[in-house]
Amino acid sequence: MHLSLPSTPFSAPSPAAELPCNDVYVVAYDFKSIDSHTAIKEFRTLLEDLEAAGLHAEVRAGYEQTLLVFVKAPRELLGNTVYKLRVKDWLYGVTPSHPGGTKDTIVDGAYEAEDVLSMYHLVHWPKDLGGAGISPGIGKWKNVRAIFPLHNQRVNQSLLRHLSKRVFLTTQDLDSIRDLFGSKVAFYFAFIQTYLAFLTFPAVTGLVAWLWLPKYSLVYAITTCIWCSVFLEYWKIQEVDLSIRWGVKGVNKVKVNRPQFVYERIFVDGSGRTIHYFPKWKQLTRQLLQIPFVAVAMLALGVILAIVFAIEVLISETYAGPYKFYLEYLPTVLLAVALPSISSSLEDVADWLTEFENHRTADSHEMSLAQKVFVLNIITNYLPILLTAFVYVPFGDDIVPWLRASIQKHLGSPAVQKLAYKPFTADHDKLRNEVIALTVTGQIWGFFEENILPYIRHKLQGWYRDFRRARTHDGSMLLTVVRDEPDEADLLARARDEATLDQYNVHEDVAEIVLQFGHLALFSPVWPVLAAGFLLNNWVEVRSDFAKICIEHRRPAPARADGIGPWVGALEFLAWAGSISTAAIVHLFGAEGAAAGSAWWSLAATVFVSEHVLLAVRALVRFALRSAGSEQIRRERDVRYANRRRHLDEMEAHKQAGLALSVAERERRRTVLAAGGEAFWTRQAREGAGVEVGVGLIERVKRAEERGPQHERRER
């Protein structure tokens, strides 16, 4: 039995002369670090496990000491796996209707990613779920370096060409990305696309504010804060809409244990479910570790920043020797250079902490990690600006003279003494410069680090590998002892190349955009041109990110998700924090604030009002957008309704027929009632008796009423 769903444009290509991509997976087995005996044993197990899952394997040589196992699922197995995933989706309430068919049904994936996902499950899922249980890098598979599907280069290229011609992506384009890389990746593109479209507003108003409005404009701050909320609420609706469109709403309910999950014991509970038990309290306690971690990270970074600021100020204020200009900026430059490595080592700690928390599902692991990374990102990216805005500028006038005085006391040099008479005023433009420096260099460096650097590194690695191979004559590299069949050479070259690429992590890309949104939400009035810059950057980013996945990364397993997950919470937090930070900045730096002078008390009032106005606006926007709803939400409701209707109609039809009881049947029922001793219910049992009694009573009372009391009395 064959079922097939309508496909979207750009989906699975027709079976081409080259290897089709939808039913092939590659396992890269690296035996460099182990001895021949272990390698052979492991490899044998690998092939046996694949075979046991019903998969067909072809072994080819990879680079250096890597074997590439090409895995293919037979048509029946793959088709049935796809079908069963659909049934599972229905069971979990992800899709409203049963896909039809029986347990033997074989279907074609509606799009390429659906097939590839099932391939991934067949290779990766544990054996009791029907997979081969290959989890690269973990436990007994620690020498399996990667499992990945092959890039569909033809579709990649045509889609890349298509996207580069478009100003904005359409929903169809997003469908195409979903068809190729799965909904999790597609949601990232949907998110950046929505954000990009919304960015045009603050970009335009920002330019207007920059040209004509006063610095730190209140009006611009307010419009941007409201814009943040509107964008956020719109995206939340959009997320639901797309998740219904792609049939993945609530797909995170379909959970599988992470292979890294360590359980204390296994037991089978009342419902027959096998529980891998790990005490909840242990996990909670471990999660508490992140509080000291974040506190220490924040403190350490704060201290480093404070020292850098202090040195900077001191040099500019007290040093009069040669190279003053360079020396003054040296600490900041050192900081800028150190920050990426600081934050990457912090992220390593976060990684380790999350692993230690021992989450059962990939979902909650990801969520926990994303939260930590988000907090770290906030600290490293926003803390310098926040310190400048709320400590350096307002308190600089107090702190710097004190610093100077204490230095004078210790050094007491005449040059310093002389300078002491120049009154210090905190540089109000420092905030603006700080924001410009951090965001502009951040974006540029980010682009370089994300797109250019990996490409260069990959090319260099390839070149170095070729170089080494050319000089290796001992046969310790596979490609020096094996020659490809000519008809396979191209394919194998591609596969070897892809095997050396990095894994793609969509969360990193989302985090980047969320962080950017935070800059806008928190510091927009400092430099209104910011939004226009982001607009430009993101317009490029959409395309370069797609290209990045195609060129610099292994094709990701087309995981499914019903949105950008925990990042929505992060966005909400930023929009809310923005209402506080923006108000505070405008109050302290703006024309209105400057007038208030040293009135620090009014700051709290300003912030309080601003925050609550924003909360009210957000509630209103949410109410309005929810009321408006979305096309897909309505459509889904219709489908669910139709399903229920069908069920109910069947039952109702019967009941209507049953109601028209025969006279004999009515009589029989009355007899039953009477026999049951229920005299009450048999008094008006005759057909129409109830009406007669009622009508009689009404007439009698009404007649009496009309004739009045005299008449009645006479009648007696």
Place this chain on the structure above:
Amino acid sequence: MHLSLPSTPFSAPSPAAELPCNDVYVVAYDFKSIDSHTAIKEFRTLLEDLEAAGLHAEVRAGYEQTLLVFVKAPRELLGNTVYKLRVKDWLYGVTPSHPGGTKDTIVDGAYEAEDVLSMYHLVHWPKDLGGAGISPGIGKWKNVRAIFPLHNQRVNQSLLRHLSKRVFLTTQDLDSIRDLFGSKVAFYFAFIQTYLAFLTFPAVTGLVAWLWLPKYSLVYAITTCIWCSVFLEYWKIQEVDLSIRWGVKGVNKVKVNRPQFVYERIFVDGSGRTIHYFPKWKQLTRQLLQIPFVAVAMLALGVILAIVFAIEVLISETYAGPYKFYLEYLPTVLLAVALPSISSSLEDVADWLTEFENHRTADSHEMSLAQKVFVLNIITNYLPILLTAFVYVPFGDDIVPWLRASIQKHLGSPAVQKLAYKPFTADHDKLRNEVIALTVTGQIWGFFEENILPYIRHKLQGWYRDFRRARTHDGSMLLTVVRDEPDEADLLARARDEATLDQYNVHEDVAEIVLQFGHLALFSPVWPVLAAGFLLNNWVEVRSDFAKICIEHRRPAPARADGIGPWVGALEFLAWAGSISTAAIVHLFGAEGAAAGSAWWSLAATVFVSEHVLLAVRALVRFALRSAGSEQIRRERDVRYANRRRHLDEMEAHKQAGLALSVAERERRRTVLAAGGEAFWTRQAREGAGVEVGVGLIERVKRAEERGPQHERRER
């Protein structure tokens, strides 16, 4: 086919000699205001409609010109209606498992309310849903005064006796209430019960604070605010837990159009659903009307309160004539007397507004009305206290002398002139007195109005009716012309009595508790004994409310709900507002605040900090409680899991069998692959070829590596 679910204690009684309550409904038809002809026509339609729905009707005389129609559903009809509701619940995802059976299945209700609910549907639901469409007071049924089930007096009394013996209600007690009155009412009792249990904490700490802590204690304020959040989050979990226990989670999805809903046109959409269309924008526009309404109400009440305060102050300050004591309190007394009627007329407007908003479902109508009533309650109950706390006391020192001065100017009497030299200081105890007066009298008056007054009124009405009947001799009252059958007399007396009772509205009771919670959340530090008072009051309230339903109200239709609905939002708002209000009160009135003196600026900071600390605490509490989860939530998850497991196991069993392919089958597949031109996949097609190739390669490379470059070179 008979199915029956396990029943909980105190559920449906065994069929007794008296009329069983589970399959009987009473329709009270009042033809007093219309003429005989119309009455007969309407009554005929009424009986015909009941008959058409498959119901059996017995007509009896009621009080004055009211006919009581006793409606009974045949066993098959009722059993099938109950069964179909269960199927519907399953279709809407309310219960996880299909109840089994076919469309002809007849079941006994698992508890009395389940049967009664189906009776209600049979009488009330529109004809296309299988009911008789009787909606009392609306449209063509405007002379149907009420439809109601009969009280099950035996169970009522035994449950009342049981409850009066208990200190706290157990879950089984709540089950019993659910079995009798349905989950909507039971949720009210669950709510007040949970609240009562939680109240012990602030009651004890409040007494401690009153005895040993300073006035307006910060510590007590903080513990109470945190307590509010803990209670709220716990209740939210409890709500989900109970809704699963009672199988009503998400039951509000099972919606039916309100009979009052006015639609502009009907059309059938793509999915075959009949849509009663009323434009969304019209409804939204109409909803906007509540903004001016609330604004006007608040302003008007504020002005009235301000006038009352002003008169009060002026009299106490400037009047020296006779009866001063009484005159001083006259305005407040007048206000207290006027407030109930003011608020009830405001509620009438709210009623009308909600009706005008034209909600499609009873659910959204109720929600909208509850919101309005809540806002009105807030205004009438909290505004006097808020004005006292944040206007009268802090600004009294400025306002009163000004008031006095302007009066002096206009009157210029020597007595007044003399008084002017007495400096005015706003009475700090006024806030405490205000809170005591409003809450204590509020609780006492509320109890009287809710429990005593209706009882007295009902008794008086009964007495007056008997008195009139005794003096009526014209036959214009039914009971003067009809004599009951002796065996029915008791039953009919009961039914007639119940027909004259009021309808029960559970929202009023919930609103009362929510308002009380608000007093605690907003003003706890003013008078810490408050909580102890509330504890006492509520301990009585639980029992008296149950008695009230049994004695003073018609038995409510056992509507289902999965919680206390919109009131959770109200509680959240109050807990949040409490963090602001409490902080402000402690700051202004407390010892710490007094020290800060006139530092109004620090108020904003205090409030800001307090609010955000509470938000953080709430997030933490929520996280902890959600992680802990609840028994029922786990159990439901298990049931849903078992359902899916069954489905999947069936499919999986087959697949495992299919995997063990025969050698012949494998051979056939390879032939297919080869024939398809896929040479790649046939190279290692022979059994075990892949392993051989891989092992060969590993051995060769590793051997070469061991021997080192020299050896290899020599071999060449």
